[in-house]
Structures are given as structure tokens and as C-alpha cells.
Amino acid sequence: xxxxxxxxxxxxxxxxxxxxxxxxxxxxxxxxxxxxxxxxxxxxxxxxxxxxxxxxxxxxxxxxxxxxxxxxxxxxxxxxxxxxxxxxxxxxxxxxxxxxxxxxxxxxxxx
Amino acid sequence: xxxxxxxxxxxxxxxxxxxxxxxxxxxxxxxxxxxxxxxxxxxxxxxxxxxxxxxxxxxxxxxxxxxxxxxxxxxxxxxxxxxxxxxxxxxxxxxxxxxxxxxxxxxxx
Numbered sequence: 001x002x003x004x005x006x007x008x009x010x011x012x013x014x015x016x017x018x019x020x021x022x023x024x025x026x027x028x029x030x031x032x033x034x035x036x037x038x039x040x041x042x043x044x045x046x047x048x049x050x051x052x053x054x055x056x057x058x059x060x061x062x063x064x065x066x067x068x069x070x071x072x073x074x075x076x077x078x079x080x081x082x083x084x085x086x087x088x089x090x091x092x093x094x095x096x097x098x099x100x101x102x103x104x105x106x107x108x109x110x111x
Numbered sequence: 112x113x114x115x116x117x118x119x120x121x122x123x124x125x126x127x128x129x130x131x132x133x134x135x136x137x138x139x140x141x142x143x144x145x146x147x148x149x150x151x152x153x154x155x156x157x158x159x160x161x162x163x164x165x166x167x168x169x170x171x172x173x174x175x176x177x178x179x180x181x182x183x184x185x186x187x188x189x190x191x192x193x194x195x196x197x198x199x200x201x202x203x204x205x206x207x208x209x210x211x212x213x214x215x216x217x218x219x220x
Contacts, residue, residue, distance in 0.1 A: 004153075033208065042199065042212040043154070050206050058207060090153055097141050097204045102153035 002026050006091050006103035013081040013110045021076040021106050023091030029101075031094045032074040033058070034066065036087040037105075043090065049074055081110045115143070115183075115200035117214040125219050130187040132214040134200030141204020143176055143183050148197045148213070157185075159203065190218045
């Protein structure tokens with residue numbers, strides 16, 4: 001199993017650009033989540049999904065969109081990047097109420 | 112809120128000493144989970160304790176759970192420099208897993 005994979009590892013954007021952060025898992029987990037982590041801070045939940053076709057907002061959803069067309073994939077879209085979105089983004093998945101598996105993260109800088 | 116709150120925010124100890132971190136939560140839980148994050152990396156699951164358990168061990172880790180006080184503690188025995196990391200607790204048993212700010216542990220050689 002590859003676990004949870006994220007691409008790209010690093011990305012630099014200009015203000016106003018859009019992009020999609022990719023996340024995939026091969027463990028057939030129904031739950032998937034996106035978090036952002038700013039320096040010295042904990043993780044803040046952006047969006048989450050409890051299964052294909054079902055998504056919901058977390059703590060900081062503004063400026064981000066998600067979709068879940070398959071069990072495996074959960075992409076995160078930045079519609080119009082802003083410097084405040086400079087952060088490290090983590091994708092995670094789990095089966096039921098069990099342990100959560102995290103991807104390696106994407107470091108995003110918005111200039 | 113489903114967020115766990117870790118205490119202390121930072122802890123510095125010498126190699127070989129024990130490290131204890133605490134977690135408080137506000138709502139009833141199905142389980143409580145502890146995670147570790149090494150600098151710049153993704154979180155790694157350490158241990159899950161269910162609401163009907165009071166204590167659980169995994170190697171040098173010991174977790175306790177007191178549901179009457181809505182609190183948990185993580186004990187790392189005989190700490191090593193490699194244990195230097197941030198540690199997070201999270202309430203399991205819901206669709207959303209919301210993390211706190213964690214405890215930053217530094218183990219000095």
C-alpha cells in the first residue's frame with residue numbers, strides 16, 4: 001500500500017492564481033480530510049468527506065473547494081490564491097472512527 | 112467543541128527522563144487518539160484508547176483516560192532525542208477530527 005499520497009510536494013503561486021492539490025489513498029477509507037498548518041500552530045480542518053459524493057466544511061473552508069467523485073481521490077482547489085493561504089497542507093484518511101493516516105504534506109507559498 | 116487541548120504547550124527534558132503530556136476535552140468520546148509530528152512532517156498515529164479503557168501501553172508509551180474528568184495523559188518513559196516532536200491529542204468518534212495546538216517536546220541529549 002502506498003498509503004496517503006499528495007502532489008505536489010512544493011508549490012509557489014502568485015496572488016490570484018488557482019491550483020489543485022491532489023490527494024489519493026489506496027486503503028479504501030471512506031473518511032478523508034484536508035488540514036492546513038501554519039508555523040508553530042496545530043492543524044486546522046479545511047474540508048472533509050465521509051464518502052464519495054459527500055463533502056462538508058471544516059473550521060477554515062473559505063477560499064477552498066473540494067469534491068469527492070471516487071473513494072480514492074480528494075482534491076483541494078484554491079480558487080484565487082492569497083498570501084494568507086501560504087501554509088503546509090496535509091491530507092488524511094481513515095476507516096470509521098479509527099486511526100487517521102496522513103500524507104507527507106504540500107508546502108504552498110503564495111506571493 | 113470537539114477539540115482536544117494539550118498541556119503544557121512546551122516541555123523540555125533530558126534524555127532518559129520521563130515526559131508527561133496532558134489532554135483535556137469537553138464532549139463525550141468514543142475514543143481518544145494521540146499523534147506525533149516530527150518537524151515539517153505529517154502526523155503519525157501513536158495510540159488509540161477507547162472510552163471503556165482506562166490505560167493502554169505501547170512500547171515506551173503509556174496512555175491513561177479519565178472520562179469522569181474528561182482528560183487523558185501520555186507518558187513517554189526513558190525518553191530519547193528522537194522523541195523530540197510535537198504531540199497532539201484528538202477526540203475520536205465523530206466525522207470531524209479537530210486537532211489542538213499540541214505539546215512541543217524537546218529531549219536534550
